[in-house]
Amino acid sequence: MAETVAGTAASSSTPWWLHAVCYQVYVRSFADSDGDGVGDLPGITSRLPYLRDLGVDALWITPFYVSPQKDAGYDVSDYCDVDPLFGALADADALLERAHELGLRVIVDLVPNHTSSEHPWFVDALAAGPGSPERDRYLFRPGRIGADGVEGPPNNWISRFEGPAWTRVPTDPERPDGPGEWYLHLFDTSQPDLNWHNPDVPAMFDGVLRFWLDRGVDGIRIDVAHGLFKADGLPDQTLAPGESADPGESLITQRPSHTPMWNQPEVHEVYRGWHKLLDSYPGERMAIAEAWVRDPGDIADFVRPDELQQAFNFHWLAAPFSASAFRGVIEQTLAAVPAPTWVLGNHDVVRAVTRYGGGPVGVERWRATFLTMLALPGSAYLYQGAELGLPQVDVPPELRQDPRANVPGRGGRDGCRVPIPWSGAAPPYGFGPGDGQPWLPQPSSWAELSVEAQTGDDSSTLEFVRRALAVRHDLLSELAGVEPELHVSGTEDELVIRRGPLVCHLNTGSEPIAAEHRDRLLAGATVLLCSGSDPKARPGDANTATWLHRP
Structure with a gap:
């Protein structure tokens, strides 16, 4: 079986996941090895050097288990085998072995709230x-x-x-x-919810965890981690005035006390048991919760010392491009959550470039927000293709595959799941050896966004991300244990984060800061990075973040 990699990064005394940059691989859309138009495990393995060179520390892979694929693998019928669509169990072992050779950790997805109806x-x-x-x-x-x-x-x-x-x-x-x-079934009709009060259920998942930990995985991402238990008696949902029973795209705004199907206290005893199980393995194994909860205090409940190591911070993802909004999320998170995480995108939400306005402005805002995020203590999660500045795609209705695609007002999640472009001037852009479109069609305009097109172009988003991750890695030892100070500087559109020698200045406004203000900002400092894509971009420009080093 594959061995886990040795400790790396900031300090040998701190677990790797406390400061890691984790790259989410959506298995269907990352790399296709056999030309069938669908990404697979050998495809991921072939592209692992790209992830190493990008500068990430770990990859999280979405479900690749045996599944009818009614919900892109989140409907599992066998948790301990690989779906033939994605390869074989030997391919999973080869991926783990190669990742560890390259110094990359591997996190796999666990789906414990429900099974497939074909389980x-x-x-x-x-x-x-x-x-x-x-x-x-x-x-x-x-x-x-x-x-x-x-x-x-x-x-x-x-x-x-x-x-x-x-x-x-x-x-x-x-x-x-x-x-x-x-x-x-809190999700699709093909995804019946499990009864976690039945002892067969936790026993089965203990076995699943051991199966993958024995094979060498470094971490587990827990899907719907807040949903395993339901309130006794399964009572009707009581709604606050003006609150809809339809949870919509996000559960952040819903109070746990109003949702008898979410965030019940019994989940924490499960995670205490999993904590002990993870601790019984060498190599700092970890688990991270996908828990859509109302406030950072609820996130903190999942990462108590005897429970999970991390939980996704979706409040950062949900914040608008606003210095004051970002400051609020940072203050609330750091006050409540140990081992914080920072997330800007995933396979369930509209891509950030589009959320931030689309086009060149959307790209500039994403770059600025990403650089700001990297200045904060904790770990960062990067969704595949974000490093290329990919926008959301308007997939034609007749080609959509997400089971939510036809729900009125939703439009589905296919637009953020389109396979990423690697090379060439036309689809499939090196995604696989075939000539046609992959499982979701790629836009004809993506040639200039491919890995090949952006590599070596200093103004490209890809090279910006590579530089940012390299500088962050070099600074980790200086920043270890240093909590950030947040300051308002100049206008309400500015946020200054000082963390030891690192100063991050963010301007979310539409105008550059005044010249005299810029001079004060730069006094005695060395400019490490500026998020602007224009070679003439300056610290303090509109929609720009800057890293300064000030001893």
């Missing part, structure tokens, strides 16, 4: 019928009769994809002529 457990549950031990592994319930005398779902919970969070089984073995029970 053997759920198939058995349907066959076994009401009241059976097999059904107790999931959340089956009889319907309830409404005021109109018609049987409906057991409660008023809404799926994150569309409609009620309950689907009725057409018939049950004991009542072939009558209506069946309902099963809970």
